[in-house]
Amino acid sequence: MAQDAVSGAESPHRRQGLLRDQVQLVKRKDSSDRYEIVPIQDSLSFEKGFFIVIRACQLLAQNNDGIVLVGxxxxxxxxxxxxxxxxxxxxxxIAVISMDNYNDASRIIDGNFDDPRLTDYDTLLKNIQDLKSGKPAQVPIYDFKSSSRIGYRTIEVPSSRIVIIEGIYALSEKLRPLLDLRVSVTGGVHFDLVKRVLRDIQRAGQEPEEIIHQISETVYPMYKAFIEPDLQTAHIKIINKFNPFTGFQNPTYILKSAKVVTVDQIKAVIAAEYTETKEETYDIYLLPPGDDPEACQSYLRMRNRDGKYNLMFEVR
Incomplete structure (x- = not known):
């Protein structure tokens, strides 16, 4: 068992050298016999964060008895x-529990699926306690298209003793005291919301207009009010910089030039089979709630082109 600290580094503030040496364990303030890692101040890339999380899980499993809970x-x-x-x-x-499966549709208020009150914490906490007690947990199965719980599945106590709780509220105040390791994953405002639109179209069967309205009215306000503060408590902060444009099947390319080019000059270099069309386009700029309009650097632009909506990146 570890003493006061376990690490390959000389101090919590000196984290040079190999990635594996950047993980240091210290005793938890709320427990005399359990350890957590010293928070890493710098945000990590997806790949570096993956390596650090693996290393942290290994050290925590070696030095903590019973189940190691990771949020x-x-x-x-x-x-x-x-x-x-x-x-x-x-x-x-390891075992993985998705908090999406703990949605309780009976608690939905005004169609807000991102309200933290929607989570059935009673069942989640019971499942966690069962695993900590060495018993199998009956984890609910939630169907997004019908917005209902359709059954349960059994999760056995994993041989590694490592259980990951994954979800937008996995670092909430109700779960934090139980967690040995807290991890946040973000991708920037635009990345997160565009992926949310694409995912919900496929998973929930919603129309794009409905999803965009839901994002502007509920998803982003819930993020600023409840999720973002929780993420600040993470031991490991990961920024996912994957390019979201690679997920679009039908991208729109807009070419800009400092040179003024006439229509005749454009037609002279474009093949004859291309036709000229005119479309009515207007943009709506969404200001993130609570941001100063003068200082905001991350507007969301919703473009309506002949009745078709696109959620676009706009940085000012």
Whole structure:
């Protein structure tokens, strides 16, 4: 068992050298016999964060008795599930619990699926307690298209003793005291919300207009009010910089030039089979709630082109 600290580094503030040496354990302030890692101040890339999380899980399992609970949180579409799946593929002996399955449709208020009150914490905490007690947990299965719980599945106590709780509220105040490791995954405002739109179209069967309205009215306000403060408590902060444009099947390319070019000059270099069309386009700029209009650097632009909506990046 570890003493006061376990690390390859000389101090919590000196983290040079190999990545594995950047993970240092210290005794938890709320427990005399459990350890957590010293928070890493710098944000990490997806790949570096993956390596650090693996190393932290290994050290915590070596030095803590019983179940090691890891919380992976972040806004919708940030890449939490992808990250957790990557950890699971490397450590298949762990167990993963998605908080999405603890949605309680009976608690939905004004169609807000991102309200923290929607989470059935009673069942989640019971499942966690069962695993900590060495018993199998009956984890609910939630169907997004019908917005209902359709059954349960059994999760056994994993041989590695590592359990990952993944969800937008995985670092909430109700779960934090139970967690040995807290991880946040973010991808920037635009990345997170665009991925959310694409995912919900496929998973929930919603129309794009409905999703965009939901994002501007509920998702982003919920993120600023409840999720973002929780993410500040993470031991490990990961920024997923994957380019979201690679997910679009039908991208729109807009070419800009400092030179003024006439229509005749354009037609002279374009093949004859191309036709000229005119479309009515107007933009709506969404200001993130609570941001100063003069200082905001991350507007969301919603473009309506002949009745078709596109959520676009706009940085000012």
């Amino acid at each position: 992976v949180a972040g806004p919708s579409g940030a890449g939490k599930t992808v990250f957790t799946d990557k950890v699971f593929s490397f450590m298949p002996s």
